[in-house]
Amino acid sequence: MKSVILLGIKHCGKSSQSVLLGKKLDFDTYDTDQVIVDMTGKSAREIYTESGEEAFKTAEAAACTFVSDKIAGCGRSAVIATGGGICMNPAALQILRPLGTFVFLCAKEDIASERIVREIKIDAEGNLCNLPAYIAKRNPRSEKDVRDIFHEFYIDRDRMYSGISDIKVIMDNAPKAVNADRIIAALQKLEARVN
Structure with a gap:
């Protein structure tokens, strides 16, 4: 099996699934957001906000x-978790495309939205903090604003990721291992179809 590149919006499960899939498939694992931290000393969010x-x-x-x-260099297949906005980075996608199969982990909208809302913090002035950059830049004033902005974003990203992926796997509100098995089954089905 070729390398597996996990795509999808923030909070769809890419990082946790990359670890599970790596163990199940005996593949190396990489998380591009963590590689950014290792290379620059800053998180993706910090780089985006500061620069x-x-x-x-x-x-x-x-x-x-x-x-x-x-x-x-190592000649082994890998599972690669990508950042939630990689669909907007053609150069990054072009680097990853030859490595293997693009798998869109499609979180259900209500589940992803709930995960974002759960992480909201409120500062001393009453501003909403700890939001993804694409939501924060629209200056939401309430949880409803956050959900409305996310809805527009979700529709757009679903279309984009569906267009560039080889496989789309719906991430059910199920144990992580169950979703990992569903991803593997979808990969095996694709491989059988190609061969």
Whole structure:
């Protein structure tokens, strides 16, 4: 089996599924957001906030190049968890595309929305904090605003990820191991169809 590249919005389960799939398939695992931290000393969110979108995209593409080189160097397949906005970074996608299968982990909207709302913090002035950048830049004033902004975003990203992925797997509100088995079954089905 080729390497597996996990795509999808924030909170769809890419990081946790990459670890589970790596164990089940005996593949190495990489998380591009963690590689960015290792390479720059800053999180994806910090780079985006401090230096802007283009600086973040450059860091993300560099992280993907690093992962690609590591895979080429060891000759083993890997499971790669990508950042939630990689669909907006053609350079990064171009680096990852030759490595294997793009798998869109599609979290149900209500589950993903709930995970985002759960992480909201409120500062001393009553502003909502700890939001994904794409929500924060719209200055939501309430939980309802956050959910409304997320809804628009979810529809757009579902369309984008469906368009670039080889497989779309709906992530049920089920134990992580159950979803991992569903991903493997979808990969095996694709492989059988190709061969």
